[in-house]
Amino acid sequence: MTESTMKPPKKVLSPVNWMRQHLFSTWYNALLTVVVGYLIVTSVGPLLNWVFFDANFQGSDPSDCSGAGACWLFINQRLNFFIYGFYPDELQWRVDFMFLLLAVSFVPQFIERFPGRKWLGIFGMTGLPLIGFFLIPGGSFGLEQVESTKWGGLMLTLILAYIGIIASLPIGTLLALGRRSEMPIIRGLCVVFIEVWRAVPLITVLFMASVMLPLFLPEGMNFEKLARALIGITLWQSAYMAEVIRGGLQAIPRGQYEAADALGLGYWRKMGLIVLPQALKLVIPGIVNTFIALFKDTTLVLIIGLFDILGTVQSTVTDPAWQNVAVEGYVFVAFCFWVFCFGISQYSQKLERKLDTGHKT
Amino acid sequence: MKKQTIDSRPAGPKPWYDPRVRSLFFQVVAITLVFWGGWTLVDNTLSNMESRGISTGFGFLEESAGFGIIMHLVPYDATMSYGRTFWVGLTNTLLVSAMGVVAATILGFVLGIARLSSNWLVAKISLAYIEVIRNIPLLLQIFFWYFAVLSNLPSPRQSVDVGGTLFLNNRGLYLPEPLTQDGFGLVWGGVLAAIAAVIGIRLWAKKRQLATGQIFPTFKVGVAILVLVPIISYLVAGRPLEWEIPALKGFNFGGGITIIPELAALWIALSLYTASFIAEIVRSGILSVSKGQTEASKALGLPHGLTLRLVVIPQAMRVIIPPLTSQYLNLVKNSSLATAIGYPDLVAVFMGTTLNQTGQAVEVVAMTMAVYLTISLLISLFMNIYNRAVAIKER
Numbered sequence: 200m201t202e203s204t205m206k207p208p209k210k211v212l213s214p215v216n217w218m219r220q221h222l223f224s225t226w227y228n229a230l231l232t233v234v235v236g237y238l239i240v241t242s243v244g245p246l247l248n249w250v251f252f253d254a255n256f257q258g259s260d261p262s263d264c265s266g267a268g269a270c271w272l273f274i275n276q277r278l279n280f281f282i283y284g285f286y287p288d289e290l291q292w293r294v295d296f297m298f299l300l301l302a303v304s305f306v307p308q309f310i311e312r313f314p315g316r317k318w319l320g321i322f323g324m325t326g327l328p329l330i331g332f333f334l335i336p337g338g339s340f341g342l343e344q345v346e347s348t349k350w351g352g353l354m355l356t357l358i359l360a361y362i363g364i365i366a367s368l369p370i371g372t373l374l375a376l377g378r379r380s381e382m383p384i385i386r387g388l389c390v391v392f393i394e395v396w397r398a399v400p401l402i403t404v405l406f407m408a409s410v411m412l413p414l415f416l417p418e419g420m421n422f423e424k425l426a427r428a429l430i431g432i433t434l435w436q437s438a439y440m441a442e443v444i445r446g447g448l449q450a451i452p453r454g455q456y457e458a459a460d461a462l463g464l465g466y467w468r469k470m471g472l473i474v475l476p477q478a479l480k481l482v483i484p485g486i487v488n489t490f491i492a493l494f495k496d497t498t499l500v501l502i503i504g505l506f507d508i509l510g511t512v513q514s515t516v517t518d519p520a521w522q523n524v525a526v527e528g529y530v531f532v533a534f535c536f537w538v539f540c541f542g543i544s545q546y547s548q549k550l551e552r553k554l555d556t557g558h559k560t
Numbered sequence: 561m562k563k564q565t566i567d568s569r570p571a572g573p574k575p576w577y578d579p580r581v582r583s584l585f586f587q588v589v590a591i592t593l594v595f596w597g598g599w600t601l602v603d604n605t606l607s608n609m610e611s612r613g614i615s616t617g618f619g620f621l622e623e624s625a626g627f628g629i630i631m632h633l634v635p636y637d638a639t640m641s642y643g644r645t646f647w648v649g650l651t652n653t654l655l656v657s658a659m660g661v662v663a664a665t666i667l668g669f670v671l672g673i674a675r676l677s678s679n680w681l682v683a684k685i686s687l688a689y690i691e692v693i694r695n696i697p698l699l700l701q702i703f704f705w706y707f708a709v710l711s712n713l714p715s716p717r718q719s720v721d722v723g724g725t726l727f728l729n730n731r732g733l734y735l736p737e738p739l740t741q742d743g744f745g746l747v748w749g750g751v752l753a754a755i756a757a758v759i760g761i762r763l764w765a766k767k768r769q770l771a772t773g774q775i776f777p778t779f780k781v782g783v784a785i786l787v788l789v790p791i792i793s794y795l796v797a798g799r800p801l802e803w804e805i806p807a808l809k810g811f812n813f814g815g816g817i818t819i820i821p822e823l824a825a826l827w828i829a830l831s832l833y834t835a836s837f838i839a840e841i842v843r844s845g846i847l848s849v850s851k852g853q854t855e856a857s858k859a860l861g862l863p864h865g866l867t868l869r870l871v872v873i874p875q876a877m878r879v880i881i882p883p884l885t886s887q888y889l890n891l892v893k894n895s896s897l898a899t900a901i902g903y904p905d906l907v908a909v910f911m912g913t914t915l916n917q918t919g920q921a922v923e924v925v926a927m928t929m930a931v932y933l934t935i936s937l938l939i940s941l942f943m944n945i946y947n948r949a950v951a952i953k954e955r
Binding site: 385406498532540544 | 583594607608609680681685695697704894911921922935
C-alpha cells in the first residue's frame with residue numbers, strides 16, 4: 200500500500216478531551232454549556248414527571264385523573280373518535296382494511312431491496328384509490344352507505360392528504376409542461392393559473408370552495424362539503440406540484456430533448472418516454488416535501504367545519520365533559536403529525552443523497 | 561458552372577402535420593375552452609345569485625357594517641361601512657405579518673448560527689428545536705398557544721404584575737403607552753439629524769478609505785450619534801413624553817396599549833414556526849460559502865469579524881435571500897389562520913363576518929384574493945431586484 204492511499208488515522212478522543220473540545224473550548228462556550236445544561240436539567244425532570252410518572256393512563260372518566268400529571272386516559276377513551284370520526288363502529292373494518300393496504304403499499308418503499316416494492320408503489324397510486332373509492336363511502340356492491348359527513352379523525356386527514364397528492368400529480372405535470380410549452384397562449388394560461396393559486400393562502404381557497412363553488416355550478420348540481428374541500432385542495436396543490444416538476448424538467452439537459460427530436464418522436468412520446476421519466480425521478484424528494492407540507496395543511500379543513508384529527512381533538516377538549524385536557528390533546532396530535540412528518544422527511548433526505556449524482560448543474 | 565433551379569421542392573408536410581398549424585390550432589382550442597368555461601361560470605353565477613336574491617356590485621362597501629371588531633389600528637366603530645372593515649382587516653394582517661417577520665428573522669438567524677456552533681450542546685438543541693417545530697402543523701401550534709397557554713393565564717384581578725407598569729392576564733398584555741407632549745417634534749428632528757449625520761459620515765469614511773486607506777470606526781461613532789443626539793434633544797425639549805400606565809377598572813384594565821391574546825398567540829406561533837424554516841435556510845447559506853474563501857481572507861490577514869462581514873456574509877446572503885423571501889410570503893399567507901382563533905385579520909373580518917352579513921361572496925373573495933396576490937407580487941418584485949443586485953457578476 201502506497202502512502203497516498205493510506206487513510207489518516209482515526210482520531211479517538213477520551214471523554215474528557217471530547218468535552219474539552221466540544222463543550223468547553225473557550226470561556227463563552229463554557230458559559231453557554233453551563234447555562235444551557237442548567238436549563239435542560241431543571242426542565243427535563245418536571246417534564247418527565249408530567250408525561251410519565253405523575254400521569255394517569257388507566258380509568259374511564261375525568262375524575263380518575265389526579266391532576267398532578269398528564270391525563271392520558273382521555274385519549275384512550277376517545278381514540279375511536281380520533282381515528283374514525285363518526286364512522287359506524289360495525290363498519291370500521293373497511294377503514295382498517297384501507298389502512299392496511301396503505302401500509303402494505305407504502306411502508307416497503309422505506310426498505311431497500313424489498314421484493315417487488317415498485318409494483319406495490321404502483322398499486323398504491325392506482326388500485327388503492329380505486330378500492331377506496333368504492334369501499335369507504337359504500338353504496339354499491341351491497342355495501343351499506345356511509346355519508347361523508349360521518350367521516351372524520353385520522354382517516355379524514357389521510358384521505359385529504361392522499362387524494363390531494365394523487366390528483367395533483369397529473370394536473371401538476373400538465374401545468375408544468377404547459378409552462379414550458381412553446382405556445383405563448385398555453386404558456387400564459389399556465390403561468391397565470393400557477394401564480395394565482397400559489398399567491399393565495401389555502402384558507403381563502405377553502406373558503407372559496409365552500410362558498411363560491413355552489414354559485415359557479417349550474418342549478419341542481421352540487422357537491423358535498425368534503426368534495427368541495429377536495430377540489431380546492433387539489434387545485435391549490437397542483438400549482439405547487441407544477442413548480443416542483445418544472446424544476447425537474449429544467450434539470451434535464453437539452454441533449455435529451457434534441458436526441459428525442461432526432462429520433463423523430465412526437466411531443467407526447469418525447470415527454471412521456473424520454474423527459475418525464477427522468478424528470479420525475481429527479482423531483483421525488485421535492486414531491487415528498489410538498490406532500491409533508493400538504494399533510495400539515497390538511498388541518499385547515501377544520502375551519503370550514505370538517506372534523507379531521509385536529510378537529511376531533513379540538514371538539515373534545517372544548518367539550519365540558521373533559522376539562523383541562525387541552526395540553527394533552529394537542530400533545531397527542533402533535534406527536535402523531537411529528538412521527539409521520541419526521542419519518543417521511545428523513546426518508547426524503549436519504550433519497551436525496553442517493554439520487555444526488557454529485558454533478559449538479 | 562451549371563445553374564440549377566429546384567423545381568420540385570419536396571412538398572411541405574400536410575397541414576395537419578405542420579408544427580405551426582398544429583400549435584395555432586391547439587392555442588385556439590385552449591383559448592376557446594377557457595372563454596367558454598369562463599362564460600359558463602359567469603352565467604351560472606349570475607343566474608344563481610339572481611335566484612337567491614344576492615345583489616351584485618361593490619355598492620355594499622358603502623353600507624353600515626353594524627358589528628364591532630375587537631382590535632383596530634384605524635379608527636373604527638360599528639356604525640362605519642363595510643369598506644372600512646376591509647381596511648381594519650388589512651391593517652391587522654399587515655401588523656401581525658410585520659411583527660412575525662421581524663421576530664422570525666431574528667430567531668431564525670440565531671437558531672441557524674447556533675446549529676453550526678462548535679458547542680455540541682447548543683448545536684444539538686437547535687437541531688432538536690428545528691426538527692420538532694417544523695414537523696407540527698402551524699394551526700395546532702396556534703391552538704396550543706391560544707387555548708392551552710394564554711387562556712390559562714390568571715384573571716385580570718390576579719394579573720402578573722411587572723413593576724406596577726406591565727400587566728399580564730388572560731385578557732391580554734397591558735403595556736404603558738407613551739403620550740407625546742408639545743415640543744416632541746424636536747426629538748423627531750434630532751432622530752432625523754442623527755440618521756443624516758451617520759449616512760454622511762459613512763460616505764465620507766468610505767471616500768477617505770478609498771483615497772488614503774485609513775479606516776474610520778464608522779460603526780462605533782454611528783451608534784454613539786444615533787443614541788446620544790435623540791437623548792440630548794429629548795432633554796433640551798424638556799422631556800416632552802408622558803406614560804399612560806394601565807390600571808384596573810372594574811373587571812378589566814383600562815388605558816395603555818393592549819396586546820390581545822389572539823394577536824399574541826398568532827404572533828408567537830407564526831414566529832416560532834417560520835423561524836425553524838429560516839434557521840435551515842441560514843445554515844445552508846453559511847455552509848454554501850466554501851472553506852477556501854475563509855482561508856483566503858485569513859491569508860490576507862483579515863481579522864475574524866471582518867472575514868465574516870466582508871467575505872462570508874455577502875456570499876451567504878446570495879443563497880439565503882431567495883428562499884428567505886418565500887418564507888416571508890408563507891408567513892403573510894399563514895397569518896390568515898388568524899380566523900381559527902378569532903384574531904380580526906383580513907380573512908376573519910372581511911371574508912368571514914362581512915361576507916356572511918352581505919352574502920356577496922364573489923366580490924369579497926375577489927378583493928381578498930387580490931390583496932394576497934398584490935402582496936406576493938410586490939414581495940417577489942423586490943426579491944428579483946435584490947437578486948439582480950447581488951447576483952454573481954460574470955465577465
